[in-house]
């Protein structure tokens with residue numbers, strides 16, 4: 001509905017835009033919009049659209065709904081008496097109560113207070129501490145403050161934070177406390193003496209932003225622009241550089257921390273924008289304030305997810321503009337503002353490695369001059385809409401009141417800046433991934449899943465495979481990583497760690513060799529034709545990498561698509577024509593034809609397999625299925641995509657059967673282990689041994705080891721453990737805990 005409304009708004013506007021001549025720059029493009037004879041009509045249409053998007057809510061009814069949820073939570077809490085699952089169920093209900101309350105503060109504070117109590121019982125002390133602070137912030141009854149402060153003091157003690165503990169003890173000393181609270185206070189005072197070390201556990205982990213000197217940027221006039229090379233030999237697996245994104249946005253409405261991109265969090269929402277923005281801590285909420293104050297009204301209207309890359313462009317402008325304002329405030333009009341801004345972007349005197357991120361960002365390449373008029377119009381209209389939003393719904397432009405240029409000129413300039421950032425991000429933006437539980441809905445939180453955890457950050461036995469998938473969660477601006485040019489055989493592997501990245505050498509890189517990223521799927525997962533199209537459409541170049549220069553650039557891809565002809569007179573290996581390659585995803589679709597003898601394959605082996613798969617719970621058919629899976633190799637070679645796909649389905653089915661109480665015997669387990677190991681070898685071939693694809697599928701094997709169904713030798717285990725280095729720390733800690741809790745004891749020495 002909203003998307004349709006947006007399209008209608010854009011359609012009404014785009015009809016009156018006429019490009020006369022060649023594209024000049026973002027400023028001129030926006031000026032074209034600003035000087036249209038019917039601009040007042042356009043402005044009215046946008047205003048009406050923004051008003052229609054407003055989603056008002058009734059504080060009273062949200063309050064009532066929140067209260068109901070909190071009371072349900074209370075019941076769970078009361079019945080929990082030490083039961084961890086029930087305790088987490090209570091936390092989950094309290095979380096819903098917090099999200100539902102929105103800004104019904106009288107309920108919000110109670111929901112926070114109750115969640116804080118349950119989280120403390122569970123052992124999430126940092127989050128419990130913050131919940132108490134939130135309860136106080138949103139108006140928890142004054143006469144009960146001592147309860148929350150006592151809880152905060154307790155959590156501070158558990159977190160080893162002496163400073164906070166002392167602060168809260170000090171407040172408690174000034175309060176009237178009953179006997180029981182006096183006793184608790186005494187105990188806490190004793191704890192102060194035990195706590196000699198300040199561990200500062202409430203502090204966010206510092207992000208290493210240092211860039212090592214093993215690489216450098218080459219800036220010479222060439223059609224492929226700047227690029228990165230190795231200054232010295234970089235061995236496989238070593239870190240080339242790290243970078244922390246100053247700007248990112250969550251993708252697909254994922255409820256991740258808007259400040260640090262943590263995916264595993266107990267949410268502290270902004271109460272004013274309909275549960276669309278959450279943080280992992282109060283500290284993150286505080287740090288994000290300078291951005292959120294201008295985005296809150298847009299989230300409230302659910303506007304930003306409709307605008308794709310322009311949202312990240314807006315964040316770039318909101319983040320970097322304050323740094324540029326000193327140079328801009330003396331400029332008298334939009335044209336001067338623009339020229340000053342562009343001269344900063346063009347001034348590349350600074351060394352590219354050490355330049356601050358905003359300068360690197362300003363200098364990112366854009367191909368807006370090469371996009372179609374339709375595409376350009378779309379991005380112009382998005383930028384203009386965001387400009388109008390900032391003007392109509394926020395006080396963003398007030399900050400320029402004392403500068404030389406009038407507000408109208410600042411508006412034009414800001415829209416041009418957003419458009420420029422959008423163009424840059426089209427070719428420089430990055431998408432970050434995260435390992436998350438497979439079945440988790442968008443509004444669910446990993447840490448609050450009752451059936452998953454045994455205690456904080458420690459999974460229940462047999463649950464690791466729930467982390468067998470990853471999702472794309474962030475769109476990020478990483479201007480240093482963006483300096484890597486593309487190759488279909490990349491030389492780096494990027495690990496996404498919240499809003500930071502660590503870039504490892506995928507293989508040995510020799511001194512002076514160029515360091516390549518891959519902007520598309522690589523040459524093993526996509527065809528030459530697919531990549532060529534994407535690189536041309538989005539990145540505006542033809543790839544001439546080592547692979548693309550090969551006589552058969554699809555050779556590696558075809559390794560996973562090769563068949564042996566069923567025709568006894570042929571029996572040749574072949575790769576089907578592109579249009580029939582997906583025959584197996586839709587059996588009544590295309591026919592598979594041998595490329596050599598041109599005979600249609602009747603694929604009986606595949607149909608037999610599918611029938612057996614349906615009868616999986618029946619042990620007899622299951623055994624047959626395993627055999628049929630093996631026999632597939634008579635028809636599809638190597639680590640064929642079909643076999644890799646079905647390996648995963650069989651393993652999944654086994655774990656689902658286990659969940660549903662369908663017993664598997666030792667022979668089944670042996671077969672499943674063989675399939676998982678084969679699958680892991682295939683994934684290693686296709687995606688690499690340190691890939692997120694490999695790590696996520698490792699979870700199945702680890703669960704079987706933990707359940708005592710497979711004995712793994714220490715050496716093999718060490719190889720698996722080594723891959724964890726390529727994981728973000730949030731899931732890595734969970735994997736390591738799981739290893740120590742359940743796996744270590746099952747490893748054999750030979």
Ligand SMILES: C[S@@+](CC[C@H](N)C(=O)[O-])C[C@H]1O[C@@H](n2cnc3c(N)ncnc32)[C@H](O)[C@@H]1O
Nearest residue numbers: 224225226365427428482483484485486539541
């Ligand atoms: C993310 S930027 C890479 C850094 C860029 N070279 C620069 O100077 O800012 C992507 C753009 O670089 C250029 N590029 C990247 N890889 C290339 C390649 N292999 N061959 C030619 N041009 C390339 C294209 O213009 C592409 O749109």
